[in-house]
Amino acid sequence: MKKIALVIDNSGSLTKEEMEKIKITKMLPISFIVNGEEYYEGENMSYEEFYKYLQDKKTDVSTSQPSIENIKDEWRNILKEYDEIVYIILSSGLSEACNTAINASHLDEFEGKVFVVNNQRVAYMNKMAIFEARYMIDHGKTGKEIKEYLEKTRSECGVYIAVDTLRYLKKGGRVTPAAAAIGTLLNIKPILQIHGGKLDAYAKVMSMKQARAKMIHATRKEIEEKFPEEMKEGKVYIGMAHSFADLNAKEVKDFEAEVKQAFSDLPFFTNDPLPLFIVCHTGPGALAVGYCVDRMGSIKEIN
16 A cells, blocks of 8 residues: 655644544645745744734735645655655635646656645635545545545535735735725625635625524525535534634634524534635635535544
8 A cells, every 4th residue: 555645734724633543644834925934824923913913004914825846845855655646725716826736747757656636625625625535545545536536526515705904905806905804894795605715795795793693694695506415424513713803702713602592403613714825815704604515425424
């Protein structure tokens, strides 16, 4: 049986305990830039420091593409001990880094050894894919088989994100300054969706309370329409994410209670802070809910 390394970036919001539990070989984090200096989540900047910088209008906070040369060097080192690498990273719909890594994996030295998974997921959806990959590695699947399965099932998930402010979407060019000004004046809360790896507009409401209710309704409707049998079999897992610096914030706890009540018939997977490089675009105070289908029972076995 081949020795397969499981390599990830930080788009799946795994804790250190989870990385140890599912035996992550290497985590190659996506960085962010604060006033021209490069930082890495959980390494040289805390959540509290990041959110202070983010909300300071005088501070320039942005994201950074990982260096493909550094990634290739990491692959070379890992392949000294492993036969293959399964590399699970941020959706290609949200970053060019995925396509860059895929192209690099087809170089002669990596062909047939490095399998970059373009499963078009982020946050808890990507976390589930990582759990599934570990399950398949432990059950003797090859890197090629794991990549093919995760890409085949990548549409079996969805997420809705309510953003508390338009300031950061405007900064990232996702809304025009005029639209952001009007939206801010009217206190509009946009709801975004991720399906097929891309971030798109879904709806606009007048309060976060309305946004929470609308996201729950949309998630329930989508699951019932797309995966009714999987829902009955307990294979559809509910997940959440948020961009609150205080992980015990009342809003996060209240929304989790609402979600668990609304989906009391479905297993709850996780409630995670969004990766900080994603928070650069959503801003603080964002809430997200969605689902993923786990056909193999990997979550139940590993958890």
